[in-house]
Amino acid sequence: MNAVILPNQPNGLAEQNSALSGHRLSWRSAGTGQPVILLHGISSGALSWEKQLTCGKLTKRCRLLAWDAPGYGNSDGLATNEPKAELYADRLMQWIEQEQLTNPVLVGHSLGAIIASAFAARYPQRLSGLVLANPAQGYATAPAEKRRQVFDQRQTMVNTLGIDGYAAQRGAALLRPDARPEDIERVQQNMRRLHPDGFLQAAWMLANDDIYAYLKHYSGPVEIWCGDSDNITPAEGAIALAQHIGAEFKLIANAGHASYIDAPEIFNQRLSQFVAQYSTSTKGVSAV
Numbered sequence: 001m002n003a004v005i006l007p008n009q010p011n012g013l014a015e016q017n018s019a020l021s022g023h024r025l026s027w028r029s030a031g032t033g034q035p036v037i038l039l040h041g042i043s044s045g046a047l048s049w050e051k052q053l054t055c056g057k058l059t060k061r062c063r064l065l066a067w068d069a070p071g072y073g074n075s076d077g078l079a080t081n082e083p084k085a086e087l088y089a090d091r092l093m094q095w096i097e098q099e100q101l102t103n104p105v106l107v108g109h110s111l112g113a114i115i116a117s118a119f120a121a122r123y124p125q126r127l128s129g130l131v132l133a134n135p136a137q138g139y140a141t142a143p144a145e146k147r148r149q150v151f152d153q154r155q156t157m158v159n160t161l162g163i164d165g166y167a168a169q170r171g172a173a174l175l176r177p178d179a180r181p182e183d184i185e186r187v188q189q190n191m192r193r194l195h196p197d198g199f200l201q202a203a204w205m206l207a208n209d210d211i212y213a214y215l216k217h218y219s220g221p222v223e224i225w226c227g228d229s230d231n232i233t234p235a236e237g238a239i240a241l242a243q244h245i246g247a248e249f250k251l252i253a254n255a256g257h258a259s260y261i262d263a264p265e266i267f268n269q270r271l272s273q274f275v276a277q278y279s280t281s282t283k284g285v286s287a288v
Helices: 046-053 085-099 111-122 144-174 181-191 196-208 211-215 235-245 264-278
Strands: 004-006 015-020 023-030 034-039 062-067 105-109 129-133 222-227 248-252
Touching (some): 034 111, 034 264, 046 264, 111 211
Parallel strands (some): 034 062, 105 129
Antiparallel strands (some): 015 023
């Protein structure tokens, strides 16, 4: 089934809906050229990538596609409340095949980095490379008590605060300390679109999965980026992961956890450079 485009969406970025074996997936796209898939984190959604989807320098060389992960936006959730990242990766593969995307670059932010890594391990010949931005690494190797704490903390916040209260309390924490008020509002708007069931499925995955279990099976191009003011997934952890897998690490100045929102100029430039270096469809094209 071809994607259904819904007009008059916020920010002029039309939502599209696809049916994947009976499961609805919502997403946004802009530009033409090398496919670049943007995978958001646990507290976000497709519209959080507005500063990439509206960047002319990127959209001239790339077809950017930002999904609402299963259980987010208008995307149907997964069939289990205890998913591993492979289930998200399989849904992603269905979408890639339906859209006939050839060797996309995957950009995974935070929890999206675990999904991107699971896809790379499962379908290594179907992508050009990985960018893992401010990566969550999962807690599968932690003691059982810690894993329960990671999940229970998020479940308690949703049950006691509600989604609106969660957005109000946690929104600013994703950004640098002196974040722009409009960026804080952007983050909170996306948080207010969360669905408790989908959020808690993702929270279970965070508590019980491990990014390295996937990355050790992937030998293609990988870069790991992190904001210098990230207090959620600090740079030290990202550096250690990069060293562990032999990937290049790049620090993003003046950026918190949502580095692609805090520092879009740097983020977009580096993404353009990565695409120019590693994607098959842009060889010979100079980076921004």
